[in-house]
Amino acid sequence: MIIDPQQVPTERNTNYPEEFKALVAGRIRQRLGNFAGLKNFGVNLVKLEPGSYSALRHWHSHQDELIYVLEGELTLITDAGAEILTPGIAAGFPAGEANGHHLVNRSSSVAIYLEIGDRTPNDQVTFPDIKNFLTAASPDGKSRKFIHHDGTPY
Incomplete structure (x- = not known):
């Protein structure tokens, strides 16, 4: 399937709790993988406005990025600090590697x-900068909920 990004809807939404939404308010995503009907991995074209975060700093238990x-x-x-990335540079984050990362x-x-990123089920996302905060994916990998480390809802 050929994808014209101009035909893919843009979205600014996030499922983060209210207190964190402003940090990613300048993230505009186009879900190219979903638009193409991909089932095993997702591909997003992301525009990040000045001052915005791509996400809260995090790492995945089961999913590669x-x-x-x-x-x-x-x-x-x-965890190693800050590095500047410019056009043509890539970065990979293997599943299970406890190295919190995000882009600013x-x-x-x-x-x-x-x-x-892949869509491996039962993924858990850990946010090292936020005490007692993580997400757990549903077994089918299609939804997430924010929880405390003890399993209670955030």
């Missing part, structure tokens, strides 16, 4: 990147 910068400058923040647009221009 890869990002590829197309335009602009992004700061990748991991610290520049004055919109940055664009591809975000690719």
Whole structure:
């Protein structure tokens, strides 16, 4: 299936709890993988406005992730610190590697990147900067809920 990104809806929504929504308010995604009907992995074309985060810093128990910068400058923040990513640079995050990561647009221009991840069921996402906060995916991998480490709802 050929995909014209101009035909793919944009979305700014997030399922983060209210107190974290402003951090990702400048993230505009187009779900190319969903548009194409892909079932095993997702591909998002993401525009990140200045000052915005791609996500809260996190790592996945079961899902792999890869990002590829197309335009602009992004700061990748991991447990090792901050690194500048420019067009043509990619970064991968293997499942189960407890290295929290996210992108921040610290520049004055919109940055664009591809975000690719698999849809392995039973994934758990850990947020190392937020005490007692994580997500658990449904067994089918299609939905997530935010919970405390003890399993109670956030």
